[in-house]
Amino acid sequence: xxxxxxxxxxxxxxxxxxxxxxxxxxxxxxxxxxxxxxxxxxxxxxxxxxxxxxxxxxxxxxxxxxxxxxxxxxxxxxxxxxxxxxxxxxxxxxxxxxxxxxxxxxxxxxxxxxxxxxxxxxxxxxxxxxxxxxxxxxxxxxxxxxxxxxxxxxxxxxxxxxxxxxxxxxxxxxxxxxxxxxxxxxxxxxxxxxxxxxxxxxxxxxxxxxxxxxxxxxxxxxxxxxxxxxxxxxxxxxxxxxxxxxxxxxxxxxxxxxxxxxxxxxxxxxxxxxxxxxxxxxxxxxxxxxxxxxxxxxxxxxxxxxx
Amino acid sequence: xxxxxxxxxxxxxxxxxxxxxxxxxxxxxxxxxxxxxxxxxxxxxxxxxxxxxxxxxxxxxxxxxxxxxxxxxxxxxxxxxxxxxxxxxxxxxxxxxxxxxxxxxxxxxxxxxxxxxxxxxxxxxxxxxxxxxxxxxxxxxxxxxxxxxxxxxxxxxxxxxxxxxxxxxxxxxxxxxxxxxxxxxxxxxxxxxxxxxxxxxxxxxxxxxxxxxxxxxxxxxxxxxxxxxxxxxxxxxxxxxxxxxxxxxxxxxxxxxxxxxxxxxxxx
Amino acid sequence: xxxxxxxxxxxxxxxxxxxxxxxxxxxxxxxxxxxxxxxxxxxxxxxxxxxxxxxxxxxxxxxxxxxxxxxxxxxxxxxxxxxxxxxxxxxxxxxxxxxxxxxxxxxxxxxxxxxxxxxxxxxxxxxxxxxxxxxxxxxxxxxxxxxxxxxxxxxxxxxxxxxxxxxxxxxxxxxxxxxxxxxxxxxxxxxxxxxxxxxxxxxxxxxxxxxxxxxxxxxxxxxxxxxxxxxxxxxxxxxxxxxxxxxxxxxxxxxxxxxxxxxxxxxxxxxxxxxxxxxxxxxxxxxxxxxxx
Numbered sequence: 001x002x003x004x005x006x007x008x009x010x011x012x013x014x015x016x017x018x019x020x021x022x023x024x025x026x027x028x029x030x031x032x033x034x035x036x037x038x039x040x041x042x043x044x045x046x047x048x049x050x051x052x053x054x055x056x057x058x059x060x061x062x063x064x065x066x067x068x069x070x071x072x073x074x075x076x077x078x079x080x081x082x083x084x085x086x087x088x089x090x091x092x093x094x095x096x097x098x099x100x101x102x103x104x105x106x107x108x109x110x111x112x113x114x115x116x117x118x119x120x121x122x123x124x125x126x127x128x129x130x131x132x133x134x135x136x137x138x139x140x141x142x143x144x145x146x147x148x149x150x151x152x153x154x155x156x157x158x159x160x161x162x163x164x165x166x167x168x169x170x171x172x173x174x175x176x177x178x179x180x181x182x183x184x185x186x187x188x189x190x191x192x193x194x195x196x197x198x199x200x201x202x203x204x205x206x207x208x209x210x211x212x213x214x215x216x217x218x219x220x221x222x223x224x225x226x227x228x229x230x231x232x233x234x235x236x237x238x239x240x241x242x243x244x245x246x247x248x249x250x251x252x253x254x255x256x257x258x259x260x261x262x263x264x265x266x267x268x269x270x271x272x273x274x275x276x277x278x279x280x281x282x283x284x285x286x287x288x289x290x291x292x293x294x295x296x297x298x299x300x301x302x303x304x305x306x307x
Numbered sequence: 308x309x310x311x312x313x314x315x316x317x318x319x320x321x322x323x324x325x326x327x328x329x330x331x332x333x334x335x336x337x338x339x340x341x342x343x344x345x346x347x348x349x350x351x352x353x354x355x356x357x358x359x360x361x362x363x364x365x366x367x368x369x370x371x372x373x374x375x376x377x378x379x380x381x382x383x384x385x386x387x388x389x390x391x392x393x394x395x396x397x398x399x400x401x402x403x404x405x406x407x408x409x410x411x412x413x414x415x416x417x418x419x420x421x422x423x424x425x426x427x428x429x430x431x432x433x434x435x436x437x438x439x440x441x442x443x444x445x446x447x448x449x450x451x452x453x454x455x456x457x458x459x460x461x462x463x464x465x466x467x468x469x470x471x472x473x474x475x476x477x478x479x480x481x482x483x484x485x486x487x488x489x490x491x492x493x494x495x496x497x498x499x500x501x502x503x504x505x506x507x508x509x510x511x512x513x514x515x516x517x518x519x520x521x522x523x524x525x526x527x528x529x530x531x532x533x534x535x536x537x538x539x540x541x542x543x544x545x546x547x548x549x550x551x552x553x554x555x556x557x558x559x560x561x562x563x564x565x566x567x568x569x570x571x572x573x574x575x
Numbered sequence: 576x577x578x579x580x581x582x583x584x585x586x587x588x589x590x591x592x593x594x595x596x597x598x599x600x601x602x603x604x605x606x607x608x609x610x611x612x613x614x615x616x617x618x619x620x621x622x623x624x625x626x627x628x629x630x631x632x633x634x635x636x637x638x639x640x641x642x643x644x645x646x647x648x649x650x651x652x653x654x655x656x657x658x659x660x661x662x663x664x665x666x667x668x669x670x671x672x673x674x675x676x677x678x679x680x681x682x683x684x685x686x687x688x689x690x691x692x693x694x695x696x697x698x699x700x701x702x703x704x705x706x707x708x709x710x711x712x713x714x715x716x717x718x719x720x721x722x723x724x725x726x727x728x729x730x731x732x733x734x735x736x737x738x739x740x741x742x743x744x745x746x747x748x749x750x751x752x753x754x755x756x757x758x759x760x761x762x763x764x765x766x767x768x769x770x771x772x773x774x775x776x777x778x779x780x781x782x783x784x785x786x787x788x789x790x791x792x793x794x795x796x797x798x799x800x801x802x803x804x805x806x807x808x809x810x811x812x813x814x815x816x817x818x819x820x821x822x823x824x825x826x827x828x829x830x831x832x833x834x835x836x837x838x839x840x841x842x843x844x845x846x847x848x849x850x851x852x853x854x855x856x857x858x859x860x861x862x863x864x865x866x867x868x
Contacts, residue, residue, distance in 0.1 A: 108589055
């Protein structure tokens with residue numbers, strides 16, 4: 001049996017010592033990772049630059065008046081208050097629909113779904129829905145809500161369209177948060193003779209709440225910034241008054257930014273207002289994201305049931 | 308409790324001591340505040356099989372992993388003491404750890420082949436250490452598979468995925484892989500614990516054959532295995548070296564009560 | 576009474592979950608039902624293979640898909656050519672080199688950027704990138720293929736980075752140990768063992784990035800120039816399927832062939848993104864399965 005070559009054992013007393021590490025070897029080993037870090041650093045630098053640029057150019061425009069007044073003079077002056085209200089309203093409507101449906105679906109997937117074809121179909125559908133472009137949701141919203149259900153161009157139509165769009169996001173986070181609760185919680189309740197729903201309601205959902213909340217806040221933030229779904233289902237360039245009902249048209253921040261930048265006839269004159277709008281929108285989105293992350297981090301650190 | 312030093316009768320006689328392949332000198336190791344290895348001193352002779360045995364949790368694997376500095380990968384580890392391989396302390400600041408790991412090979416408890424073909428698993432090591440041209444490497448692959456007693460079973464399917472082999476075959480593949488970089492020392496961390504008795508027997512036979520050319524240190528919690536394969540034997544308990552010496556002597560005339568109890572199956 | 580409540584609850588939850596399937600089917604049905612109506616007036620063949628898109632022509636209106644498909648394809652391809660290497664490199668660095676707090680900070684930044692509204696990015700592209708492009712390359716307009724592709728690259732990077740990072744972290748630690756025990760350096764191990772092991776997952780990441788880029792509307796609307804031509808240069812304007820729908824849905828009269836043709840476009844887009852997402856899912860599952868031994 002011939003074996004791979006080994007250094008012959010030298011005379012006892014003078015063994016071959018381990019070589020010292022050459023400088024070059026260490027450097028070559030780490031050089032690869034340094035090269036990898038460059039694209040990441042460039043990307044992060046760009047992100048920071050964008051944020052700073054928008055802040056610097058948008059901040060001078062911000063004022064209490066800007067946030068609480070309506071636009072005047074063909075939008076060349078005044079504030080963006082109706083847009084803020086519109087965005088809040090339509091996001092709220094979407095969540096009124098998607099939060100309960102999303103949580104219920106999440107409960108089903110984590111607590112009741114068996115490992116069968118139907119479950120796989122449901123899961124696959126939800127994941128597919130998450131990947132559908134927002135403009136396609138817009139088309140669907142026009143066909144179903146505006147036209148077939150005769151809701152016309154309204155907050156309701158836009159809200160429901162947005163609700164369909166953020167439903168998959170809420171279902172995923174709800175399912176994840178509920179599945180993360182250890183089974184011993186459920187078993188403890190069931191062993192005392194509760195029904196399944198009672199066990200979930202009292203012993204699982206309250207603990208899954210922070211996780212679900214995180215998901216909802218992230219969905220909220222993303223929904224506020226979406227334009228395509230509301231483009232043809234209810235948002236409008238200008239309304240004289242605030243929306244009076246769910247069936248009114250409305251103004252919204254993302255569309256306002258788009259319109260001021262590309263549709264207005266005095267694009268350069270309203271540029272500062274556009275910056276202000278961009279900053280307000282970005283600030284709102286980042287604020288909700290930040291709260292969501294803070295909750296997530298506290299959750300990760302303080303899982304009382306993890307020994 | 309004062310740690311027991313191995314009885315003077317064990318340590319290799321002065322002339323032979325210089326040829327101890329590995330000399331562990333007052334090694335202490337902490338994981339965080341956990342004092343896992345306590346003042347361990349042990350000589351490991353060349354071209355022999357040394358078994359490190361003891362109950363679970365006594366630190367045997369940790370001790371083994373110090374020998375090729377795999378514990379460097381664990382955060383929050385503190386080590387004092389020396390480990391001399393061929394007379395040089397591997398913890399010295401400028402030790403080439405890469406070269407160390409080439410010289411000191413390791414086979415793990417659970418077989419861990421790479422997700423590549425059988426051939427590629429073995430060729431990986433020689434390639435990264437630039438040990439020869441493709442023809443030389445091909446010859447090397449064959450040699451190590453023969454040495455690991457696996458050649459006949461895989462010679463017609465070297466391009467198959469390594470995971471298509473049975474557990475025992477995968478472990479012999481890992482052994483062949485460790486041989487491919489021409490080590491001098493081979494560390495085996497409970498290599499048969501995941502294997503069935505037939506595969507275990509084959510692996511043990513291999514280990515005994517390999518000691519002709521390599522220095523072998525094997526960790527085991529199975530004392531019968533230690534008795535079967537090893538020439539020298541060290542008994543570790545709760546991080547302390549209780550006793551060591553030639554296997555035959557340790558098993559028939561243990562000098563420490565704890566060793567006696569362990570061998571009688573009273574714990575572990 | 577308690578038992579009835581329990582059964583009702585079960586039913587409600589099942590209904591909610593089934594809604595997911597229903598919505599997906601609903602979108603499919605509506606898009607195709609409306610889209611098909613376009614073919615009453617537009618020959619299918621001309622739609623699928625026509626090379627001119629000119630729905631407002633005074634003469635024969637043209638509804639050829641090809642320039643739009645070309646635009647979507649080209650913008651996404653160039654975006655991925657930038658984002659894929661950047662993304663994989665970043666993910667490899669994050670997965671293999673970053674630990675603890677630094678890792679959390681970097682991943683949070685990536686996630687935060689993923690949440691930037693696309694209008695804001697489009698705004699930035701128009702206000703900063705467009706003048707920059709005209710200045711650097713001496714062209715008359717900065718609203719072109721280059722601008723759009725750059726923005727789309729940025730927008731798909733977070734997806735590619737996150738999913739690739741997940742794929743790399745799923746690789747069992749035992750592979751790393753085995754490689755180190757053979758004397759491999761962390762770099763060799765990362766490049767030759769870890770990265771190849773995760774290739775299914777990383778491919779899935781790229782496909783999801785593709786889906787993100789091909790479905791983007793607002794940023795494209797704002798910086799792409801929007802001429803429905805067969806774009807042949809980085810500095811020419813480009814029109815995608817998404818921006819076409821967005822621009823023309825408001826202009827077209829409800830119930831006209833033009834109106835329905837936009838739904839047909841939507842159906843095409845839907846099929847493309849559905850296909851890529853399903854493929855990506857399969858790849859991710861395949862990677863996870865290959866490690867469970």
